[in-house]
Amino acid sequence: MSTEPSPSARAPDAKPAGTFYDAKFSIEAIQHEPYEDGFTWRTALGALFIAFVMLPGLIFMGLMVGQDLGVAAEWVTIILFVEISRRAFLTLKKQELYILKYTASQLTHVAGGLSLGGGVFAFLVYQRYLRESEAFRAFGLSPIVPDWVAPAGDAALSGFLSSAWLPAAGVTVASMLLSKLTQLSLGYLAFKATADAERLPFPMAPVHAEGAIALAETSRDAHATNYRQSCFSTGVVLGAVFGLLYVAIPTLTSAVLGRPLMLLPIPFLDLTRTTEAWLPGALTGLSLNVGLLFVGFVLPWRIMVGMVCTSIALHVIGNPVLHHFGLLPTWRPGKDAIETQVSNNLDLYLSVGIGTALAIALVGIAGAIRSSFARRRGGGDAGFDLRRLWQRDVARGDPPTWAALAVWIAASLGFIAFSNHLVNSALPAGERFSLWWFVGFAFFWTPLNTYINARLSGIAGQHAGVP
DSSP states (O other), rough: OOOOOOGGGTTTOOOOOSSSSOOOOOOGGGGGGGOOOSSSHHHHHHHHHIIIIIHHHHHHHHHHHSOOOOTHHHHHHHHHHHHHHHHHOOOOOHHHHHHHHHHHHHHBBBSSSOOBBSSHHHHHHHHHHHTTTTHHHHTTOOOSSOTTOOOOOOGGSSOSGGGHHHHHHHHHHHHHHHHHHHHHHHHHHOOOOOOOOOOOOTHHHHHHHHHHHHHHHOOOOOOHHHHHHHHHHHHHHHHHHHHIIIIIIIHHHHHHHHHOOOOSSSSEEHHHHHHHHHHHHTOOOOOHHHHHHHHHHHSSSSHHHHHHHHHIIIIIIIIIHHTTTTSSSSSSSOOOOHHHHHEEEEEEIIHHHHHHHHHHHHHHHHHHHHHHHHHHHOOOSOSSOOGGGGGTTTTTTTTHHHHHHHHHHHHHHHHHHHHHHHHHHOOOOGGGHHHHHHIIIIIHHHHHHHHHHHHHHHHEEEEEEEE
């Protein structure tokens, strides 16, 4: 007698065996509980704590030692509020803790790869440096950079609240508001298309929420609670040990001895120069970041096997072959991994990345159209369900789809008008930047690139886009 459960006894979100989207976690797995509002006075206090306590430390780390606090700022805030609430005989909801985590991640993010913390004003520091840099002076760019990018001269040494910084600060705040409107509205539309209509698994989504769930677990199942807390505590200890070896010791020894003592190579073990004699142009190295190791345990195994095989085939085996046929002409012996990657990207892989991103978009759009027509002909429940785009889950807090679409269109038009005024208002009619580039970027490329990233995040938990 077969012991396999009947179809009616299986979980409603279970996926058929052997399908491509067989991630162990799915976004439905953490949405089985009733929806609750997480924006409360406690999360507002958490945001103030982050702004007045965590943010100054993040700015100091970025400016003084070129390091950022990473996700430590988020989890320190969450753990502190959990302990305070516990001693006040209060219980923080999972939704409140996740709002705290999201707020901390937004307030403490760094500007690109510059390790500059400070929220939306962080990049102004870099813009001021760039305008007065030797490179801009050598090319004669410093005098023609407008003041709404960054002020010039000694006036820039005053604070952001001074009159010299008002144009740049005003542009930054206006850009932030328009950007948030477009991000939230277009991001919601991409979520509806990939999570609701296409039902992609989003393998990394539960991972970002599990930490907050582990800390706020109030379930009656004591075994599940202890298991999650044990996993969280084990991860904290492993992360602390790794952070001590990887970051703390080099930072402290650099301050005391004048040069860092690196027990583990930062950012990775570079073997490119060692293997260049018999693998010219190849990227060889080993990352010792334990965080990447744990990400590998979470992603679907097919994705991981594909990434490893593709990386070895292209960057270790393929690069020497491409160099032999003259497709990587700027590579020279003696370059390290970063220099090799830059030269190879400019020679070939930049165009390959653009083509890959466009292919992801075309495959996703074609699959959505095909499966949508198949549904109309009675082809089953699999694939893209166009009707779900317009269905509103009121319990989840969904706004109407038409409202999100209207906000995105209005914010995009605002961005176009704002950018056109900044760029073209002081130029003669014959030298103005074409308005159609702004329109094409706002209404064609931005939604296409958003869909590319959303779909790849839903499949593999990764991001892709035109560099």
